[in-house]
Amino acid sequence: MKTTGQIIRETREAKGILLRELSASLKIDPAILSKLERGERNPTRELLVEISNLLDINEKDLIISWISDKIIYDIADEEYGYEALKIAEQKVEYLKNKKA
Helix, strand or coil, X not given: CCCHHHHHHHHHHHCCCCHHHHHHHHCCCHHHHHHHHHCCCCCCHHHHHHHHHHHCCCHHHXXXXXXXXXXXXXXXXXXXXXXXXXXXXXXXXXXXXXXX
């Protein structure tokens, strides 16, 4: 499975866009974009939307990848992370049903 940064880098490279070109379009420093692509820094949701528009990446898919990255980085080193994730999934389902 690819990280959000890998998706961004691979798409940018496949389209022949240089890192400095994309960073200029995003009005961010190339070093920041490089860190995003390497997974050393997390983008904001707003930045992801801009990136998805500029690279023609499906916005929903990119945001889902970003959310999953955030979750895994929070629980990856936790002893009970997997069990907590299963409970969280049940809670999300409960809250969705409660709102309906």
